[in-house]
Amino acid sequence: MPHTAFITGATSGFGRACAHRFADAGWNLVLSGRRSDRLQEIQDALQARCAVHTISLDVRDTAAVQDAVASLPQPFSEVHVLVNNAGLALGTAPAQHSDLEQWHRMIDTNIKGLTTVTHALLPTLVARGRGTSIINIGSVAGHWPYPGGNVYCGSKAFVEQFSLALRSDLQGSGVRVSCLAPGLSESEFTLVRTGGDQAAYDALYAGADPIQPQDIADTVFWLATLPAHLNVNSLELMPVSQSWSPFTISRR
Known part of the structure; x- marks a missing residue:
């Protein structure tokens, strides 16, 4: 039986590309996203290559996430890999000029949503054990601060530390946990x-x-x-064109 990947935020960018990559290898796919029209498009594009189950889902809605996971039909309920990709950044203003609603939306999506999906799928992943994986999409923003990053940087730092702590908790279960932190990436982001x-x-x-x-x-x-038997704990990936800026000094 093919393995199954559960991918959040699958309607665009990294998530959509991941869906195509796993489909190319013949995996079963559970794809979630907020835009049902795009979910239908990707299902139409992939169903000739693999079995696809789509869920119109906002990861900020705890009850909806729990219901969606609990009602997964066979063969999709036997999840081997969770790709926590759903996330976003909003605004580029410095903290003192930021929109609080945007801050809360980032926290609810990047932190609450990721942890809710993970919590809902942990029993399945632990039951399967050896060879299963949780892959959390972090960001270099979780490692390196920059002006206007404020809550987005903080949310991605959470993803990194949560991934490491989760790996500690899952010691001996066979479940792998990785945090992939991309740098400058071209997408709808x-x-x-x-x-x-x-x-x-x-x-x-x-x-x-x-x-x-x-x-x-x-x-x-x-x-x-x-x-x-291998686990990549953290992986930071940048384009060759990107590196680190010098420290800034404000002089009076």
Whole structure:
């Protein structure tokens, strides 16, 4: 029987690319996202290659997440790999000028949503044991602060530390936990963050040769298919064009 991957935020970017990568290998797929029209599109595109079960789901809704996991039909209920990809950044303003509602939405999606999905699927993953994986999509923003990052950086730092602590808790279960932290990546992410500002999107990626969703999908698939005795705890991935800036000093 094919293995099953449960991928959140599967309607665009990394999640959509991951769905295609696992489908290419013949995995069963559980794909969740908020946009039902896009879920239908991806199901139509993939169903000739693998079995696909889609769930129109907002990971911030705890009851909906729990119900969705509890009602997974066979063969989709035997999840081997969870890819916690659903997440977002909103706004680029410094903290003192930020929108509190945007802060709360990031916390609810990037932290609450990720932990809710993980909690709901842990019994299944632990029951399967050796060779199963939880792959959390973090960010270099969880490692390196930058102006305007504020709550987004904090939420991704949580993902990193949660992943490490979860791995400690799962010691001996056979369940692997990895946190993949991408750097500059080209996707709808920046359009969402800037409220659809195409000029800002174009300026950010111009000449940078950024990470593409397929790059992340290939990396996620590699993590998921490593020999069962291996675990990559944390992996930071940047395009060659990106590195670290000097410290800044404000002088009076």
